[in-house]
Amino acid sequence: MEEPQGANFVTTPVDLPDEIAHPFAPEGRIDPFVAYRWLQRHSPVHFDRRSGAWLITGHAACSAVLRDDRFSAARGQRQRARRDDLPVSMLTTDPPEHQRLRAPGSLLLGPAAVRSVFGGISNDLAELLGALAGRVDAVEAIGEPLATAVFARLFGLPAHEWGVFAAMAKAASVNLDPFAAPALATTGRMAMSELSRYLDRETSDCPAAQLAADGRITRAERLGILGLAVVGGWQPLAEMVGNALYWLLPRPAALDWMRAADEGRGRLAVDELLRLEAPIPFTARVALTDVPLPGTEPTPGATVPRDAAVLIVISAANRDPAVFDRADELVLDRSPNPHLAYGAGAHFCLGAQLVRSVGALLLPELARRLSPENAPELVWDARVVPRRLTACPVDLSDPAGGTRDGR
Numbered sequence: 001m002e003e004p005q006g007a008n009f010v011t012t013p014v015d016l017p018d019e020i021a022h023p024f025a026p027e028g029r030i031d032p033f034v035a036y037r038w039l040q041r042h043s044p045v046h047f048d049r050r051s052g053a054w055l056i057t058g059h060a061a062c063s064a065v066l067r068d069d070r071f072s073a074a075r076g077q078r079q080r081a082r083r084d085d086l087p088v089s090m091l092t093t094d095p096p097e098h099q100r101l102r103a104p105g106s107l108l109l110g111p112a113a114v115r116s117v118f119g120g121i122s123n124d125l126a127e128l129l130g131a132l133a134g135r136v137d138a139v140e141a142i143g144e145p146l147a148t149a150v151f152a153r154l155f156g157l158p159a160h161e162w163g164v165f166a167a168m169a170k171a172a173s174v175n176l177d178p179f180a181a182p183a184l185a186t187t188g189r190m191a192m193s194e195l196s197r198y199l200d201r202e203t204s205d206c207p208a209a210q211l212a213a214d215g216r217i218t219r220a221e222r223l224g225i226l227g228l229a230v231v232g233g234w235q236p237l238a239e240m241v242g243n244a245l246y247w248l249l250p251r252p253a254a255l256d257w258m259r260a261a262d263e264g265r266g267r268l269a270v271d272e273l274l275r276l277e278a279p280i281p282f283t284a285r286v287a288l289t290d291v292p293l294p295g296t297e298p299t300p301g302a303t304v305p306r307d308a309a310v311l312i313v314i315s316a317a318n319r320d321p322a323v324f325d326r327a328d329e330l331v332l333d334r335s336p337n338p339h340l341a342y343g344a345g346a347h348f349c350l351g352a353q354l355v356r357s358v359g360a361l362l363l364p365e366l367a368r369r370l371s372p373e374n375a376p377e378l379v380w381d382a383r384v385v386p387r388r389l390t391a392c393p394v395d396l397s398d399p400a401g402g403t404r405d406g407r
Contacts, residue, residue, distance in 0.1 A: 014042055014046050015049070016035055021034075023035040029383070030382060032316075033315075033319060033328070036316035039057045041299070044295055047308075048311075052309065054310045056293070056312050058320055059324075061295070063344055065285055065310060069346070070289050073091065073284075076284035076309070077091060077284065088220065089105075090228065101224075102346075104221075104222075105211075105229075108154060108210070108211045117153035121149060121358065124149035125365070129366070134396065137391050138245055138392040139238055144238045147233075150237065151169065156203035156206030156209060164198075169195070170235070171191035172231055173234060174191065176235060176236075177383060177386075192231070196226075196227055229351070232280075232351070233354075239279045239386050243273065243277035244270075245394065246378050249375040249376070251330065257333075258367040260364075261332075265333065267357075267359075268333050268335060269332045270356050271356070272330065275319075275341060278387060280387075281385065283312050284312070286310065287306055291304050296322045317340050342355075371394075371397060379391075
């Protein structure tokens with residue numbers, strides 16, 4: 001692809017050194033932070049010839065793009081490798097249409113909705129952990145069932161259907177990956193249609209019922225909001241468990257801190273763990289006009305030209321040493337913590353309250369059950385989206401003492 005031109009276009013072509021793999025290349029995906037650190041030092045705002053998009057890695061520039069309505073999220077979603085249209089939702093619209101959908105969406109994911117189901121989620125977590133002991137995969141045995149319980153409560157699904165919903169949610173989560181191969185993308189599109197049909201139902205006494213009763217949106221828009229909640233929330237919530245344990249398991253002091261954490265400290269820890277390993281590492285926008293962006297001293301910024309595709313690399317911004325002291329270290333009580341894992345601006349994640357609350361509930365209790373010895377070697381999956389482990393085996397003690405395999 002030719003480099004973009006524009007009246008105010010200012011940049012110096014920058015290529016990674018040969019010894020540093022591109023963060024989206026197969027050989028660079030396991031540890032993209034080597035490339036991100038180099039780009040932040042040398043060119044935090046630049047046109048990336050490999051992806052054909054502007055790659056934004058500096059925190060100041062990423063924050064500016066996320067908050068600037070001169071960048072279109074709707075057009076950004078159409079920059080995916082896949083060309084099928086996503087359902088109409090907050091993700092695929094810009095202001096003022098975005099705000100029109102976001103207000104009803106808060107009935108499903110906002111603070112009041114979270115409070116209404118939190119007692120049930122607490123009971124589900126206690127039951128889930130109480131049934132586990134010995135060696136388990138934390139994502140499959142804890143993360144996925146917990147994410148299923150959370151969304152089942154939000155949607156008012158009967159317990160006997162939770163397994164069906166989980167299978168649909170897992171299949172539809174393929175839509176998270178903008179680089180999915182064509183055959184897999186087709187499967188994901190079909191799974192999304194099946195999920196929408198499943199969720200097109202009458203419910204009562206749940207946040208989804210409140211959403212359905214809202215006369216400001218159409219049936220198609222309601223289903224788009226429900227589908228976005230699942231695709232954007234189910235797998236990231238499940239993967240958050242493994243991503244958090246990657247940092248906690250080899251650090252006995254961090255596990256001790258987490259075991260003693262109350263709700264407030266738990267929320268701080270959730271934010272810090274998401275800062276270090278956000279399941280969704282980047283988001284896309286398209287510039288609606290020429291827009292100058294800030295750099296990081298001594299590196300100047302650059303002007304992104306009109307119609308340019310932009311990738312806001314949240315994972316890079318979250319470890320920018322210009323903003324975060326000890327940027328690559330785990331500081332569980334970090335405050336303030338201006339990370340961008342939930343986004344920023346008009347598209348700030350509606351589910352942020354849900355993630356913080358569920359994480360603060362889960363992680364201290366899970367830490368109390370973890371066997372402190374023999375921390376496993378954990379390996380990152382080669383996919384770009386979501387950022388996840390290949391597996392997360394852990395040893396859980398039995399609530400009655402010991403483990404059920406006799407250790």
